[in-house]
Amino acid sequence: MGGRRADGRQNAVMNGVRDMEKPRIEFSARILRKRTDLPRYIVIKPEDLLGAKQAFEALISLNGTPQFKGNIRPWGKGSDVFFFNIPSSQCQKARLETGDHCLVTITPV
Structure with missing residues (x-):
């Protein structure tokens, strides 16, 4: 169940995450x-x-701040979403509060 790379070759998937190319994932979140x-x-x-x-x-970055190590986990309870906890120190560095929207960058390790 791997994805295709730009050159057309197949990427392997290990534990649900690509193991040959671990691209950055970016999205906006609250x-x-x-x-x-x-x-x-x-x-x-x-x-x-x-x-x-x-x-x-x-490795996770919020609004381009330095990365911190975190665990991306399934929500469970029949849901297909995932989540990660944010240490208070990371919210302070990114000047973010509960309810704020931010740019999230995730790089699988």
Whole structure:
């Protein structure tokens, strides 16, 4: 179930993430939080994840700030979306609050 590269060759898929070319994934998202005692998070639509089927590690950037390491996880409970938690320090660096929209860049590692 691999995708095609620009040169027409097939990419292998490992753990739901391409293992020969791990392209950056960019999309706009809103920072969410269920309660103030819980971490902020971002929900990722399945079409933004290039066929991911299970959790994976990634380098994540918000609005072009320095990358931080995070885990992209399936939401579960019958949903096909994924999510990742955002440490408070990363929100501060990017000057983002709950409810703000931002540009998210994910690079699988």
